Amino acid sequence: MDQSTVLGKSLKEWKDELPLLESIMELEPVIWSNTSYKKMDQIPPFSITKADIYEAEQLWKRFAPFLRKAFPETDSTKGIIESPIRNIDSTGKTMEEVYEKNFEGKLYLKCDHELPISGSIKARGGVFEVLSYAEELALENSFISKDDNYEAFLEPEMKQFFSQYTIGVGSTGNLALSIGTISAKLGFTVHVHMSADAKQWKKDLLREKGAQVFEYEGDFSEAITNGRDRTIEDPKGYFVDDEDSKALFLGYSVAALRLNQQLAEKGVTVDEDHPLFVYLPCGVGGSPGGITFGLKHVFGDAVHCFFVEPTHSPSVLLGLMTGKNEQVSVQDFGLDNRTEADGLAVGRPSRFATEISSYLVSGLYTLEDDELYKLLALLADNEGINVEPSAAAGLLGPLLLKNLTYIKEHNLQDKVSQATHICWSTGGSLVPEADRKRFYQKGKSLLKENN
Structure with a gap:
């Protein structure tokens, strides 16, 4: 009998209290409805507010001239880092056939794998936090005022000034790419601490951009702890x-303001009778948490957000389900945190993000690595869109919705037919061609095995 204890309770006591734990510990895919979810008029006060989202948007606008000049790929958006939203009903129909499940409503992909600078969702949070820090230093040292043209951040004397400062980050890959790219462009010295599951091509690309990369044999928790201490x-x-970052969180939250505008341009209605369901791949919880925070403040109770994690790395699920947030890790419950979804390979959730998400996220589901490859291949075949494995995680969400007690509890059964589903793609455009082909071929072979 396993005598392990977690926060003073035996594993048997935890399983008796939370029966779903048995399946989680057996590495079975699960679906969980958040029992702590609250409507927006019932949420407690947080340390950040709706006003902070709009303030963050203003910082993005101030830096737009700099970004437009520094990264020519943002020229068409005038220096705004944003991704398109694409209808993927064709993929939806194929998924219904492959998984023998159906869903109702329109299906879209939020294409954060196309985001400029780092080709992933981390271009939102990572780039924002570095820009926020650079602005703070520049203002304190009288290099600039908020009314100036921020193209000034390209000036040699500004880069020389920043070179005396070091920016450190711990990462499984994508956050490091965004931090490394923007920090090097501004002139900062960059130290990136990467876990064992980080892909080699991401390490190589960071070194090309001038970052110093430190590699660890352990997982994300080891990389971030060492990185924090050394920095x-x-x-x-x-x-x-x-x-534990408010700036990262707020950088992600601005996506909600942009999505609101994109949906309006497409004539998509979001209200009580036309619910919006959003499915977000989840690692440490910062990016899905920040986006959910923004979406809930823009769309209120009409939006329902679900996080997605690998069966081997359900750190946020365990944190939320136990109510212990960052105090528990996947290893506490006998899980190995090994997954091909490198961006989601996190053993312990974010304290800051999970505390807020505990009231706002509607639920969470887990899936096996093989499903990521199958979904990736289906998306490539139907839309010609290539993403990395972790970025395909949200695609399964609409097919699982009917299995959720959440739908009945919130009287959504009759409204799902008028729903809009958004699967949030989180990375992939910078994946080397050889890796992309390997991902695709693996997905195709797994689909054939199922037939």
Whole structure:
């Protein structure tokens, strides 16, 4: 009998209290409805507010001239880092056939794999936090005022000034790419601490951009802990903390304002009778948490957000389900945190993000790595869209909705037919061609095995 204890309780006591734990520990895919979910008029006050989202949007606008000049790929959007939203009903129909399940409503993909600078959702949070820090330093040292043209951040003297400061980050890959790229462009010294599951091509690309990469044999928790400790030792070091950062969170939240505009342009209605369901791949919880925070403040109770994690790395699920957030890890419950979805390979959730998400997220589901490859291949075949495995996680969401007690509890049964589903794609455009082909071929072979 297993005598392990977690926060003073035996595993048997935890399983008796939370029966779903048995399936989670057996690495079975699960669906969970959040028992702590609250309507927007019932949520407690948080340390950040709706006003902070709009303030964050203003920072993005101030830096738009700099981004437009520094990254020519943002020229068409005038320096705004944003991704398109695409209808993928064709993929939806194929998924219904493959999985022998159906869903109602329109299906869209939010294409954050196309985001400029780092080709992933981390271009929102990571780039924002570095820009926020750069602005703070520039203002404090009288290099600039908020009314100036921020193209000034390209000036040699500004880059020379930033070079005396070090930015550190711990990452499984995509956050590091965004931090490394924008920090190097501004002139900062960059130290990236990467876990064992980080892909080699991401390490290579970071080194090409001028970042110093430190590699660890352990998982994300080891990389971020070491990175934090080493950066804090430097009096001019600044650590981008994926486990506890308001700036990262707010950078992601601005996506909701942009999505609202995109849906309006497509004539998509979101209200009580036309619910919006959003499915977000989840690692440490910062990016899906920040986006959910923004969406709930823009669309209120009409939007329902679901996080997605690998069966081997359900850190946010365990944190939310136990109510212990960052105090528990997947290893506490006998899970190995090994997954091909490198961006989701996180053993312990973010304290800051999970505390807020505990009231706002509608639920969470887990899936096996093989499903990521199958979904990736289906998306490529039907839409010609290529993403990395972790970015395909949200695609399964609409097919699982009917299995959720949440739908009945919130009287949504008669409204799902008028729903809009958005699967949030989180990364993939920078994946090397050889890896992309390998992902696709694996997905195709797995689909054939199922037939």
